[in-house]
Amino acid sequence: MAAMQHHILPWHLFLSLIFVSIIKVQTEMNFSNFSVGPEYAPLFTIVREPNKNYFYVGGRNIVLHLDSNLNLISTFKRGPEPSDGASCLSEADCSQQSLQPNDYKVLVISERKDKLLACGTANQGECTLHTLNDISDYVRVTGEGAGYLVGSRKSAKVIVSRMSDAIVDEFFYVFHQYDERNITLAPPVISLRILKNEKTDFVMKFAYEDQASKMYSLLDILPGFKSTFLMSFVKAFVSGNFVYTVTNQQKSVSLSNLVRPIIGRMCYLKDLVFQSYVENELRCKHGDILYNKATSVFVDQEENVLYLTAVRTESGSSSSDKSEGTVLCKTSITTINHFLKHALLYCYGPTGSTADARRLDWNRQETLCIGNEIEKQEIETGNQCGPFSSNAGVRGLFEVPMDFVEMFEKKQVVLLNAKEGNLTLGDESGKLMRYVGSQGWRKYVDFQLSEFPIQPDTEADLEDNLFVLAGDQVWKVPTSCSLHQDCDSCQGKNDPLNCGWCRTRNQCTQINECPEKYYWSDNECPPVIKRIFPESGPSEGGTSLDVQSPMFTGALDEDKLRVYIGGNECSRIDLKRFNFSCKTPAGIGGQPIVIEMDDTSTSAARQYEVKGQSEFHTFFQYKDFKVSTFEPTRGPESGGTVITIQGENLDIGRNISITVAGMVCALEGKRNPNNLTCVTKAYSPRDERRRRALSRARGDGSVQVTIDSVVRSSGADRFLYFPTPHIKRIFPARSIL
Structure with a gap:
């Protein structure tokens, strides 16, 4: 940190504006990386400003503002803070508590207010609003009761209404997992809020509250079950006229050890009191084995497909069992809507169905559906948004089937992106993988991105580069041909993007991206040296030097492969697969290493010819020792x-x-x-x-x-x-x- 400034908030919380240096790290693939420091790890979430290449990243006690080149623009720091305990709310109430981290798991852009809403876990999850071009400029979000609290120490998701929506107020769908706080300070698990500028304050409250009719913009777990009922939020998204949420839930209030992935749906902005809410179990299986806990969800909006990664839980527990691996499944939003509509139809049938649907047992004392023929006809003719007076919250008792995509044995994997038949995934060891699918799925990229687990939350810039979180790092990963950083990976992976090597740009591109088409090839590479050992030797020469390259695939005549150091040939000793050894000539100081190759043979191991000359990025160092x-x-x-x-x-x-x-x-x-x-x-x-x-x-x-x-x-x-x-x-x- 080069500098630090302090000022005091109106509610006497210390906040710091800090300037953090970018640490560029070279990995196997040499992608750009921003590291904020282990004291701010892990990073939880990332969001992009609409129509711009600016990103906001939430971590432990910190929020970052970055551009698409991972340059730091501004920073906001708050925490660690005195522990909230179970019930204290203000700083004065909590002043005697021990310090706890303030985890920023919720960041959303308010287009109407041109602000960033940042919600941490301090003070029971209250939020601040920040100026987009300088997040050190902020105001506190206030309110009454739990109606303005958002952050959860477990899981929380927020969706904000779009700028294009023809509404006056800006609405926030808030999904909040109960985190063992005092029930009186616990927000409902699902709620709809509005954020208004009242005089000098920004106030968040429920969108609709009518004490007389007891109708509110919320759905909550019954008080008697809230402290024990599992409902964790994995994903929330908008598709068409609906808001969806994917949760991990107990199968019922009485079955605490049976966890299932649940898809929930509510009408977007047409139902302020969630009378249209309906949910169903998602079934993700590998063979006959059910994978019953979702770990990540990605929705391909163009293809209208929901992808889900799931793991199995330990027997009698909601904890993940890593030994069982991860399964990737998919289903269409159309299929989901079909099953959700039928759940509504079953519940609103003439007598109500007990076998196929019920009212939410976590929200209602009485779970039997109440038949209503008029409302059923409304649903059949296309109105699934109500108003419905009879059941208001329905659970389908049949499963939404998902198609099996891929199995990842003995490791936890999360899906980062799905686009045009290409899947990008990350795992707990920090590896990044890409798959392409048509009749079947084929892996064509697999490399170590980070030493930390890959987080499921990602964003893409306007050029479709992915911004991936791992530990205290933000990585910029291309999804175009430039994902392949050398010619071997460019031509050796059967990339579905039809990539080739552009010699004029020394880069993997599509043919239309190469300035001179003559210098683009999808079946030829210049030779490349990956590594040499040792990197230095005596000035008199005589060192046995290993030159390693994936392009050395077998026997090759001496005149087809030569290595020069400082213009003098390194005399061949041996050639094996991936390794050429030679004896160094005499030399002084640092000298360039040049490889020259003319190999027209191809094989399954190397499906391209190797022709030309190239220089290794590191000189061989001649030194005199004594x-x-x-x-x-x-x-x-x-x-x-x-x-x-x-x-x-x-x-x-x-x-x-x-x-x-x-x-x-x-x-x-x-x-x-x-x-x-x-x-x-x-x-x-x-x-x-x-x-x-x-x-x-x-x-x-x-x-x-x-x-x-x-x-x-x-x-x-x-x-x-x-x-x-x-x-x-x-x-x-x-x-x-």
């Missing part, structure tokens, strides 16, 4: 003396050996540039006359270090081997305690 001093300078002839050798560039090259007075000294530990450590072996004299000539020493000689056949010695400084001392007797043999 031995300066060593200590100790003497030791027993039995060996075991630990010698430390001082010098320069002692870490270069591939192979190293050390001798002391002609005897091997075993290298110990890792090499570093300025010193080595070795352990002497037992001395074995080769010249008895020299041994008898020595007054006390049994042998002597210089210390020599050999790196890749190049030798350096200690010169005149010599190590002496002396007779190994032996203990004959101890005196005195005893002592006083």
